[in-house]
Every structure is written in C-alpha cells, then in structure tokens.
Amino acid sequence: MKYKTITIDLAKNVFQACGVNEYIKPQFNKKLKRNELIDFMRQQLPTTVVMEACYSSHYWGREIAKLGHDVKLIPAQHVTPFVRGNKNDHNDAFAIAEASQRAHIRFVSVKSEHQQEISCLHRIRERLVKNKTAMSNQARGLLSEFGVVFPCGHKALLNGLTGVIDNPQYSHRLQNMVIGMLSEYEMTLKRLKGIEKQLNEFVEQNExxxxxxxxxxxxxxxxxxxxxxxxxxxxxxxxxxxxxxxxxxxxxxxxxxxxxxxxxxxxxxxxxxxxxxxxxxxxxxxxxxxxxxxxxxxxxxxxxxxxxxxxxxxxxxxxxxxxxxxxxxxxxxxxxxxxxxxx
Structure with missing residues (x-):
C-alpha cells in the first residue's frame, strides 16, 4: 500500500513512524528500532517522508532518499502547535504529518555529507575561538596577581608570556605554569589555522x-x-x-x-x-x-x-x-x- 506521507519522529535508538492517507488519516503509527528503520522504509513504495530538522535528521534524510523517497525536513517549532494530547512519540509523529500539510511551511533542505563536514568545522572553530579567548583572559588574570600586566592583543599576549618564561625573577613553578599556558594557546592557534585552511580550500574550489x-x-x-x-x-x-x-x-x-x-x-x-x-x-x-x-x-x-x-x-x-x-x-x-x- 502506498501512503501519501510517512512521518518519522527521530530519536537515538527508538523511532516512531506514522503513515497517513490522502485525507491525513493515520494508517499506522508504530515504533521501530534503529536497525529496523531502513528495512521498513525499503519495503514502502516511494512517497513523501517528513521528519523534524533535528538531531541526525540530515543523515537519515540522505539514507532514506537513496531508497527513492522524497525526503522533507520541517523545523521543529512548526510541529509543536499541532501536538494534541500528551507529549509522546505517538502524538509527535502524527503532529509532523499535520504540520507538513500547511501551505506556507518552508522545509529545510537535506544537507550533503560535504556540507555537514564544513558545518562541523565551523562548530569546532567556534569552540576553539571561545577556548582561545578564555585562555587569554585566564592568563592575564592569573599573571596580574604576580604584577605581570601587558596590553591587549594577540601579539602582546605572546610577548608577555614569553617574557615571564625568560625572566629569572619569577619562580620555576610560575614559569612552568606559563609554559603550559603558552603551549596550550599555541596549539589552539595551530588548530584554528588548520581549520581556516580547509575552509579556504572549500571556498576556492567552489564557484x-x-x-x-x-x-x-x-x-x-x-x-x-x-x-x-x-x-x-x-x-x-x-x-x-x-x-x-x-x-x-x-x-x-x-x-x-x-x-x-x-x-x-x-x-x-x-x-x-x-x-x-x-x-x-x-x-x-x-x-x-x-x-x-x-x-x-x-x-x-x-x-x-x-x-x-x-x-x-x-x-x-x-x-x-x-x-x-x-x-x-x-x-x-x-x-x-x-x-x-x-x-
């Protein structure tokens, strides 16, 4: 039997699949384990498959599209108003089906693996930038307790840390601490440069x-x-x-x-x-x-x-x-x- 729409409420290990007919009446609404989902979708005739644009949705979207289905991802905030009754997977799956029929819903495009790789690089870069700022602020704060103060800026920080390491008036314990700070900071800078090099190559290879x-x-x-x-x-x-x-x-x-x-x-x-x-x-x-x-x-x-x-x-x-x-x-x-x- 061909269903007009099959919706899937995604999770880590247990999924909820709901199939509706042309009148948006549920024909089935059942749980599927992770290793059962692809086999189940392979048995269905090509149709529209709708999921929330959330955790792992792009991966499942690519896998299900390979089976010949038309995959659409819907923003989660557009599904919430259609949930009736208690919040559970059964009601969520049917709510996705109802929300997907709205005339002005804008669906999210399924990302390719290459697009997701670039997105991952950006997320990692964002974390490293925060870490870099945190390390800089911590180094300045800790060293101020020893009377070491230097101007703002990346170069001033590197010069300031190097100056402490090379200055015999500071204890070996403090110098070792600063060596660790400098090593961690430089490693973060190296990783940031590596990511930015990959991003630059991606942009230059794309019209x-x-x-x-x-x-x-x-x-x-x-x-x-x-x-x-x-x-x-x-x-x-x-x-x-x-x-x-x-x-x-x-x-x-x-x-x-x-x-x-x-x-x-x-x-x-x-x-x-x-x-x-x-x-x-x-x-x-x-x-x-x-x-x-x-x-x-x-x-x-x-x-x-x-x-x-x-x-x-x-x-x-x-x-x-x-x-x-x-x-x-x-x-x-x-x-x-x-x-x-x-x-």
Whole structure:
C-alpha cells in the first residue's frame, strides 16, 4: 500500500513512524528500532517522508532518499502547535504529518555529507575561538596577581608570556605554569589555522564560493558557512524570504489600525546571523573610504543612525544581495547596478 506521507519522529535508538492517507488519516503509527528503520522504509513504495530538522535528521534524510523517497525536513517549532494530547512519540509523529500539510511551511533542505563536514568545522572553530579567548583572559588574570600586566592583543599576549618564561625573577613553578599556558594557546592557534585552511580550500574550489567572496563584507568564514547552510539559496523563493529566515527583519505587532515595528526578530540560524553582522561591521567601518554603491549607502545611513543599527541594516542588505547573486550565479560588480540598491 502506498501512503501519501510517512512521518518519522527521530530519536537515538527508538523511532516512531506514522503513515497517513490522502485525507491525513493515520494508517499506522508504530515504533521501530534503529536497525529496523531502513528495512521498513525499503519495503514502502516511494512517497513523501517528513521528519523534524533535528538531531541526525540530515543523515537519515540522505539514507532514506537513496531508497527513492522524497525526503522533507520541517523545523521543529512548526510541529509543536499541532501536538494534541500528551507529549509522546505517538502524538509527535502524527503532529509532523499535520504540520507538513500547511501551505506556507518552508522545509529545510537535506544537507550533503560535504556540507555537514564544513558545518562541523565551523562548530569546532567556534569552540576553539571561545577556548582561545578564555585562555587569554585566564592568563592575564592569573599573571596580574604576580604584577605581570601587558596590553591587549594577540601579539602582546605572546610577548608577555614569553617574557615571564625568560625572566629569572619569577619562580620555576610560575614559569612552568606559563609554559603550559603558552603551549596550550599555541596549539589552539595551530588548530584554528588548520581549520581556516580547509575552509579556504572549500571556498576556492567552489564557484558559488568565489561569488560570495566577491561581495563586500564576505570573507572565507562567512562564504563557507553560507554555502554549507544554504548552498545556492534554492530553499528560498526570493531575497526577502532569506533575510526573514536569518532573523534580520523587524518584529511586527499589528492589530486593527495599530502597527508597531520593533527590533530584529533574531529567528533562524544564530551563527549565520552573527557572522553576517560581523562582516557588515567591517564593511561599515571602512565605508567612508569606498565609492561603491553599498558603501555610499552605508555612509549616508551612518550620518543619522548609530553604528550598530547601520551594521544590522547592511547585514540585511547583504543577505538579499547574497541570495540574488547565488541564484543568478553572478559575481558582485562594483559599478552601480540595480541589484545592490534595490529593496
């Protein structure tokens, strides 16, 4: 029997599969062990398979797609309102089926293994950057108790630690402690450089990566993160949808004749939004020295708005520009065009 939709509530070892007909009536709703899932899906006629975009969903999406099914991933927050009764796997699986039938649901594209590898590198890099900052702050705090104070910055830190090691006025215990700090710090720097080298190779080998690198405010880190998350932006119908997904559009509270606009929604991918705003900050800080339309627009906005507000506005404009250029597979042109200045 062919079902209109089969939904799967994912877990680590025990899964819940629910099949519905064309009237969204459950035909089965049963538990499956991890080693039973693929065999069960192999026995089903090709159909639409829907899962929440959560832990291990991209892996299972790739495996099930190999069997000929059309796999769709739905954001978990869109499923929650459809859960009826108690929170359990049985109700969750049916809620996924109901949510998937909504007309305006935007599904998440299943990532390839290569995309997930790049995403993993970004997650590891993010942790290492936090570790690097923590080690720097701890070293400065601990050494201040011994009267060792040095300026801010990476080079000042390395020079300060090296100065303690080479100074005979400090005890061997303190010097050994600083040697350990310096070794750990340098190892973290080495790992960060290795990751950034891999990200750079990924971007340089990809035409879409070169397109992104041509855009002001987009470097290797931003370009690789965007490619790993959205590929060519095919999951979005227009640039506005992409900006909304990133959470760069204002919150709206409207009722009757009242319409209030607030700060940005901060929905979607927090990491991508942060990186895009950081890139916009760099663009805004040097916009006064540039003559391209995007920089001129940012400079005019900077005359009346605070720096952070302008940075977010530029990030919003960059998001739209990114989608347009990726969709057209064109590189950014410095000459004035309707692309970068259009709303």
């Amino acid at each position: 879409s990566g070169k397109i992104l690198r041509s855009i002001p405010g987009i470097g290797v880190i931003n370009a690789s993160a965007l490619l790993a998350s959205i590929d060519k932006g095919q999951a979005f119908n227009n640039p506005k949808e992409f900006a909304v997904w990133l959470g760069l559009t204002p919150k709206q509270h409207a009722s009757g004749n009242m319409n209030k606009m607030g700060g940005i929604t901060k929905r979607g991918d927090r990491y991508l939004r942060k990186q895009l705003i950081h890139g916009a900050r760099a663009l805004v800080s040097r916009a006064a020295k540039s003559t391209d339309p995007l920089s001129v627009w940012a400079t005019k906005l900077r005359a009346t708005k605070p720096f952070n507000v302008v940075a977010v506005a530029v990030a919003h404009r960059l998001a739209r520009l990114i989608w347009i250029l990726l969709t057209r597979q064109e590189r950014y042109r410095v000459a004035p065009t309707s692309i970068e200045m259009s709303d």
